[in-house]
Amino acid sequence: MKTTRTNNSRKRVGVAAAVVVIATTLINCVVVADAHDDASSAIARVCEARDAGTQEAMRTYRLSVSGRRKEMPEGCINNKAQESSCTAPSQFHIVTQTSKEIADYAIIATSINAAYADQHGYGFESVDELTLDQDKFDHRYEKVRILRHKLDELCPAMARYVTGSTLSRSKKLPTATSLGCPEWLVWIDADATVVDFSQRFEDIIGEDDDNIHLHACRDTATDVQQAINSGMMILRNSLWTRQFLDTWWAAAEGAVDEIHGMPVKITDEEAFQRMYTENVGDLRQHSRIHSEFVFNTPYPYFTIPDKEASKQFIFHPLVTIPYVRTKLFTHVLDSMCGAAERSSESSPSLGNPKAEPLPHVVMTSPQLVNMTATWIKEWAEMVLKFDGDALGDVPLVSELEENNHLAHVASTGTKNIANGLSQMWMTEARRRAKSEAEMAAFDFTPEQRKLLHYFQALSMRIARSNWSDPQAPGGCQSCRTVCLDSSKVLGELYEAFYDDGGQLPSQWLEGAVDAPAGNLAYSLALYRTALECDPGNSGAARRYVRVFEELLQAGLDIDGSKLDGTPGLDMVYVRAVASSTAAEAATIAARQAVSEMLSQSGGAHSAAGAGGLGERNPKFIGHDDVSW
Numbered sequence: 001m002k003t004t005r006t007n008n009s010r011k012r013v014g015v016a017a018a019v020v021v022i023a024t025t026l027i028n029c030v031v032v033a034d035a036h037d038d039a040s041s042a043i044a045r046v047c048e049a050r051d052a053g054t055q056e057a058m059r060t061y062r063l064s065v066s067g068r069r070k071e072m073p074e075g076c077i078n079n080k081a082q083e084s085s086c087t088a089p090s091q092f093h094i095v096t097q098t099s100k101e102i103a104d105y106a107i108i109a110t111s112i113n114a115a116y117a118d119q120h121g122y123g124f125e126s127v128d129e130l131t132l133d134q135d136k137f138d139h140r141y142e143k144v145r146i147l148r149h150k151l152d153e154l155c156p157a158m159a160r161y162v163t164g165s166t167l168s169r170s171k172k173l174p175t176a177t178s179l180g181c182p183e184w185l186v187w188i189d190a191d192a193t194v195v196d197f198s199q200r201f202e203d204i205i206g207e208d209d210d211n212i213h214l215h216a217c218r219d220t221a222t223d224v225q226q227a228i229n230s231g232m233m234i235l236r237n238s239l240w241t242r243q244f245l246d247t248w249w250a251a252a253e254g255a256v257d258e259i260h261g262m263p264v265k266i267t268d269e270e271a272f273q274r275m276y277t278e279n280v281g282d283l284r285q286h287s288r289i290h291s292e293f294v295f296n297t298p299y300p301y302f303t304i305p306d307k308e309a310s311k312q313f314i315f316h317p318l319v320t321i322p323y324v325r326t327k328l329f330t331h332v333l334d335s336m337c338g339a340a341e342r343s344s345e346s347s348p349s350l351g352n353p354k355a356e357p358l359p360h361v362v363m364t365s366p367q368l369v370n371m372t373a374t375w376i377k378e379w380a381e382m383v384l385k386f387d388g389d390a391l392g393d394v395p396l397v398s399e400l401e402e403n404n405h406l407a408h409v410a411s412t413g414t415k416n417i418a419n420g421l422s423q424m425w426m427t428e429a430r431r432r433a434k435s436e437a438e439m440a441a442f443d444f445t446p447e448q449r450k451l452l453h454y455f456q457a458l459s460m461r462i463a464r465s466n467w468s469d470p471q472a473p474g475g476c477q478s479c480r481t482v483c484l485d486s487s488k489v490l491g492e493l494y495e496a497f498y499d500d501g502g503q504l505p506s507q508w509l510e511g512a513v514d515a516p517a518g519n520l521a522y523s524l525a526l527y528r529t530a531l532e533c534d535p536g537n538s539g540a541a542r543r544y545v546r547v548f549e550e551l552l553q554a555g556l557d558i559d560g561s562k563l564d565g566t567p568g569l570d571m572v573y574v575r576a577v578a579s580s581t582a583a584e585a586a587t588i589a590a591r592q593a594v595s596e597m598l599s600q601s602g603g604a605h606s607a608a609g610a611g612g613l614g615e616r617n618p619k620f621i622g623h624d625d626v627s628w
Contacts, residue, residue, distance in 0.1 A: 047340070050111075050333060090121055091122075091177070091182060091183045091184060092122040092123065092182060092183070092184045092185075092186050092202075093122065093123035093125070093154060093182035093184070093185055094113060094117050094123060094124045094186045094187075094188055095125055095126075095127065095146060095147065095150055095185060095187055095188075096110055096113060096125075096126050096187070096188045096189070096190055097126065097127045097128070097142060097143065097146060097189075098126055098127075098190045102190055102191070104322060104325075105190075105322060105325040105328075105329050106190035106191070108193075108326070108329035108330055108332075108333050109190055109191060109192065109329045110126055110190055110193075111333065112193045112194055112329070112332060112336070113192075113193055113194055114126075115197075115359075116194040119197050119358070120197075120200060120201075122186070122201070123182055125150075130142060131145075132145070136265065137252055137265060138252070138265045138266060138267045138268070140230070140267050140268050140269070141249075141252050141271075143189075143230065143268065144248050144252070144268055145249065147185060147187060147235065147245055148245040148246065150185060151185065151237060151241065151242055151245070152242075154181055154182055154185075155176055155179055155181030155182070157180070157181065158173075158174070158176060158179055158181060158237065173239060176236075176237035176238070183236065184205070184234050184236055184237060185234070185237060186201060186232075186233070186234050186235075187231075187232065187233045187234075187235070188231070188232055189232070189316065191231070191316065191318075191325055192231050192232055192296075192297075192314055193316075193329060193332060194314060195312055195313070195315045195332055195359075195360065195361045195362075196311075196312060196359075196360045196361075197358035197359045197360065198358045199313045201234060201295075204234065204290070204295055211286060212288050213235065213236040213238050213240045213244070213286045214234070214235050214236070214283075214286060214288070215234040215235075215287070215288050215290065216228040216229065216230065216232070216233045216234075216287065216288075216289055216290070217229050217232060217289070217290045217291065217292045217293075217295060217296035218290070218292050219269060219292070219299070220292050220298045220299045221318060221319070227269060227272075227273050228269060228272055228273075228276075228289055229269070229292070229316070229318075230268050230269050230272065231296065231316050232295050232296045232316065234295075240281070240286055244281055244283065244286075247275065247280055247281055248268070248271060251266075251271035251274065251275060252265075252266060252268070255271070293308045293311070293312070294313070295313050295314045296314055296316050297312070297315055297316040297318070299319070300318070300319065300416045300420065301315070301316065301317040301318060301320070301368065302365055302368035302369045302372055302416075302420050304363075304364075304365055304368070305365070306365065309362055309363060309364045309365065310362050312362070312363075315328075315332065315363070319408075319409050319412050319416065320372075320409060320413050321376070321379060321410050321413060323378070323379040323383070324372055324375045324376060324413070327375045328371070328372075328375075331361075331363075331371065332363075335361045336359040336361060339357070339359065340359070343357060365420075365424070366424055366428075369417065369420045369421060369424050372413075372417050372420070373417050373420075373421060373451070373455070376413070376414055376417055376455070376458075377454070380414075380458055383397065384397055384400075384458075384462075386461065387505075388453075388454060388457055388503075389457065389461070389505040389507075390456070390457035390458075390460040390486070390490055390526065390529075391461075391505075391526070392461060394461065394464045394465045395465035395466070396461060396465060400462055400465040400466055401465050401466055403466075404475055404476045405476075407463070407465055407466035407476040408466075408476045408477075408478045408479065410459075410462045411459050411460075411462040411463040411466075411476070411479050411482040411483075411486075412459075412478050412482055414455050414458050414459035415455070415456070415459040415482050415485060415486055417455055418451075418452055418455035418459065418489075421451060421455070422444070422452060425444060425448055426442065429442045449493065449503065450503060452493060453493060453494075453503045456486045456489050456490040456493065457486075457490060459482055459486045460482070460483055460486035460487055460526075462479075462482075463476070463480070463483035463486065463533075464483055466479045467479040467483050468480065480533050480534065481533075483529065483530070484530050484533040484534045484537060484540065487526045487527065487530035487533065488526075488527065488539060488543065490523075490526050491523040491524075491526035491527045491530070491543060492523070494519045494520075494522050494523040494526065495519070495520065495523040495547060504518050504519055505522070508521060508522045508560070511559050511560060511561045512559065512560030513556065513560060513561060513562055517554070517556050517561075518560045520547055520550060520551055520554075520556070520560060521551065521556070521558060521559050521560030522560075523543075524544065524547045524548060524551065524558055525558075527540050527544040528544060528572055530543075531544060531572060531579075535575070535579075536579060537579070540576075541575070541576035541579035544573070544576040545573065548570070548573050548576070558570070
């Protein structure tokens with residue numbers, strides 16, 4: 001049974017679920033799935049396809065619900081009231097993109113999104129190929145090309161109006177709806193999924209303002225207010241949108257490094273930020289940037305406030321390793337199938353659309369933190385064989401050294417979950433505390449400290465696999481920051497709890513006089529690594545100086561062993577003293593002292609500095625003592 005949908009009235013039906021999987025060819029059809037009358041059977045088919053456990057089973061189901069082309073007959077345009085057979089097209093058409101590289105999680109996320117489109121009678125389509133030259137373009141720019149192409153493909157009549165002679169003869173361009181075309185295109189990244197089927201895009205658009213052609217949510221991964229998260233966008237099918245997408249694309253083709261004047265790859269979001277700042281094409285007047293909670297997810301995704309969790313529409317877990325994304329989307333789909341099964345068992349009116357609840361999965365911040373921590377640990381142990389030592393040899397696996405994006409999401413995501421765990425535990429402690437004094441006495445339990453050690457060490461070890469000089473092209477630029485931050489945090493953990501040697505890698509206890517000495521030596525090595533990541537970081541320098549001098553005062557060498565005689569000249573220490581001194585004159589004096597020492601010693605310095613750091617990272621572009 002087909003249902004007629006117009007802008008002002010839509011027949012609400014029960015849950016209709018359709019599973020979308022990754023096809024190997026480009027699907028060049030407009031998919032507007034008809035709503036199912038029997039919601040329970042649709043859910044059963046989804047779960048059966050999931051339970052089959054193969055992509056082929058899910059692909060078969062996808063093809064059974066996709067590919068139905070529905071468009072307004074030519075004779076209906078401008079004469080809808082006179083044509084009984086005319087059916088208005090879907091007002092919204094969802095577009096996404098998948099590829100074999102992200103198949104494990106994209107197959108699940110796009111399945112849920114297709115089910116949502118089926119439920120509300122929206123068009124849905126997946127473009128399953130990558131065509132960009134990734135030597136010239138950032139892969140995320142592909143969406144701009146796809147959206148521009150889809151506007152003309154979905155509405156060739158408007159394409160003729162804006163490119164042919166019709167425009168010059170027309171006083172006013174027709175609307176997309178009057179031409180039998182979708183009014184809005186909705187872009188959803190393959191790593192984003194709907195978690196509340198009761199919410200509709202119509203509610204986001206609200207009272208339609210003809211002047212607004214773009215809806216997006218603010219990107220909380222940056223402090224720039226005008227930045228958007230382009231993973232979810234709603235674009236009007238209009239002439240302005242076509243011109244905007246053309247300009248957006250041109251921004252990537254002409255991007256140059258402002259310092260060196262050389263061609264450079266920029267992301268779609270970076271280009272949008274520049275365009276918004278300069279108000280290209282009156283972008284500010286024609287766009288509406290919503291809160292990140294309206295139809296996207298804050299960053300990090302597990303920091304969503306409790307009051308927003310129950311209202312979350314789109315779940316978009318940014319900066320997450322593929323293994324964890326797959327687990328998260330599997331949890332969402334399993335929850336939907338489980339709820340449908342329970343509803344079918346308890347509902348006396350099975351198959352009655354009004355009696356069946358729409359799929360809605362609520363995930364709180366503590367739940368997301370705990371699930372993510374569990375799955376990152378699983379991945380680290382299964383794939384990386386991580387031994388817990390932040391200063392071990394790198395890379396853990398060759399892919400971390402070669403794949404800049406994986407190194408970025410793995411190191412940053414792991415650091416974020418360490419922060420998420422500590423914040424969650426402190427929040428729980430505040431709720432339990434009966435007084436400020438009780439909260440002031442709060443301390444992490446040994447088990448909690450063990451987890452914090454683990455994740456900070458893991459993020460640092462991954463980052464050390466792929467850090468690069470900030471001025472050098474390529475490489476994981478965020479890895480340098482993660483390496484610095486995790487080194488300092490982990491160093492503070494060992495320094496603060498150095499009476500507990502339980503978390504110390506065994507090799508660091510062998511040469512140390514005792515566990516506290518080993519912990520101090522390990523924290524010193526961590527601060528030293530922080531200075532390798534960022535030689536001019538004054539915070540790391542101060543920490544290095546403090547622990548170095550504490551070891552000397554205790555009669556210990558930098559490896560925690562008993563100091564025998566006078567310590568050799570440690571260039572990192574001298575450097576750190578200079579970096580941690582605010583007065584410029586003192587810094588100049590320290591440099592002069594280094595120069596004199598080098599001239600007296602012929603450039604030799606203590607060999608004790610690099611102990612325990614493992615093999616030197618081949619990607620690390622460091623500084624040598626003489627040139628410093």
